[in-house]
Amino acid sequence: LINSIEYWIDRFFQKDIVALSKILKEVENETTMGMEFIQHPKLQNSKAHIIGITGPPGAGKSTLVGKLTKLIAELGLSVGIICIDPTSPFTQGALLGDRVRMNELAKLNNIFIKSLATRGNLGGLTNSTSDLIQVFSAFGKDIVLIETVGVGQAEFEILNTADSVVLLNVPGLGDTVQTLKAGIMEIADIYVINQADRPGADESVKDLKMMLRESKKSDWVPPIVKSVATQNEGIQDILYAIQKHEYYLKSTNLWDEKRVSRRYKRLIEVTKNEFIKKLEEKIHTNSLYINIVKDLEEGKVHPVYASLIILKDMKITFEEGLNDKN
Numbered sequence: 001l002i003n004s005i006e007y008w009i010d011r012f013f014q015k016d017i018v019a020l021s022k023i024l025k026e027v028e029n030e031t032t033m034g035m036e037f038i039q040h041p042k043l044q045n046s047k048a049h050i051i052g053i054t055g056p057p058g059a060g061k062s063t064l065v066g067k068l069t070k071l072i073a074e075l076g077l078s079v080g081i082i083c084i085d086p087t088s089p090f091t092q093g094a095l096l097g098d099r100v101r102m103n104e105l106a107k108l109n110n111i112f113i114k115s116l117a118t119r120g121n122l123g124g125l126t127n128s129t130s131d132l133i134q135v136f137s138a139f140g141k142d143i144v145l146i147e148t149v150g151v152g153q154a155e156f157e158i159l160n161t162a163d164s165v166v167l168l169n170v171p172g173l174g175d176t177v178q179t180l181k182a183g184i185m186e187i188a189d190i191y192v193i194n195q196a197d198r199p200g201a202d203e204s205v206k207d208l209k210m211m212l213r214e215s216k217k218s219d220w221v222p223p224i225v226k227s228v229a230t231q232n233e234g235i236q237d238i239l240y241a242i243q244k245h246e247y248y249l250k251s252t253n254l255w256d257e258k259r260v261s262r263r264y265k266r267l268i269e270v271t272k273n274e275f276i277k278k279l280e281e282k283i284h285t286n287s288l289y290i291n292i293v294k295d296l297e298e299g300k301v302h303p304v305y306a307s308l309i310i311l312k313d314m315k316i317t318f319e320e321g322l323n324d325k326n
């Protein structure tokens with residue numbers, strides 16, 4: 001009984017933290033049980049406001065997540081936090097620091113923290129991130145905060161995952177403008193210059209403003225907020241900007257559109273992964289596949305031809321013009 005899905009689902013809806021933790025773990029590890037949890041009719045919920053906090057290492061993301069969470073909890077809202085840890089050995093120490101600070105937070109009511117190890121891709125979101133968000137949402141979390149390190153790809157992934165993206169930077173960061181030019185900064189809905197107790201904050205705000213004016217692309221004008229996370233300064237302003245963005249999303253239908261497109265992307269992702277798994281399995285066990293791969297490796301057939309043979313075997317029909325001419 002203790003291993004039955006219904007047992008854990010019942011406990012989950014009794015707001016049992018152990019059940020929440022159990023289900024998050026199973027879903028994170030993509031176990032059979034986890035996959036059953038995530039498909040459970042009662043768990044189809046995407047009401048939570050998903051907020052991505054991103055930016056370079058050391059910008060103050062964890063500190064901000066902490067202060068924001070406290071403020072949100074004071075409003076009577078519940079928060080789920082997902083921390084995506086980069087695997088880089090250089091940041092191990094910092095990560096331990098993060099954990100300690102985060103655990104302090106966890107003692108507060110209504111807050112639950114899930115730390116994820118990234119599998120290889122530095123700071124990247126794992127496949128299961130969107131499922132973990134869904135679990136938090138079904139549990140009744142009003143807000144899910146996701147901390148990711150802004151290195152390359154992860155910044156774009158957070159864009160597809162979060163409703164509102166907050167990008168942290170620090171003043172005088174020489175490459176602020178450089179990053180902007182690379183287009184990376186255009187992902188954010190809210191810009192924060194944290195560590196505004198350090199010199200150059202106003203210049204950074206001015207630079208940002210100019211860049212954003214040039215790249216205006218929607219009705220939403222991303223606000224730029226200065227903060228000193230360690231001193232709890234500017235946190236109210238950041239939360240206000242987040243709430244304003246939530247209102248904007250809901251009043252323009254973007255809120256629903258984002259949910260629809262995320263579910264669709266997940267469908268494609270899961271199907272693609274399963275397909276590739278099947279394919280690789282067959283390539284190692286099925287003689288038709290073994291032979292066609294051998295011919296391919298020996299340069300006897302073109303990859304397109306080999307692919308057609310495989311698709312045909314899988315009974316996947318193809319568009320006109322792509323059908324095999326044999």
Ligand SMILES: Nc1nc2c(ncn2[C@@H]2O[C@H](COP(=O)(O)OP(=O)(O)O)[C@@H](O)[C@H]2O)c(=O)[nH]1
Nearest residue numbers: 057058059060061062063194195227228229230
């Ligand atoms: N001076 C100053 N230091 C800050 C501020 N916010 C965070 N820090 C410090 O910057 C370091 C990195 O912060 P952390 O939140 O771990 O950054 P993260 O890597 O982006 O998560 C820590 O030592 C913080 O105490 C700030 O507003 N001003």
Ligand SMILES: [Mg+2]
Nearest residue numbers: 061062098147
């Ligand atoms: Mg951190």
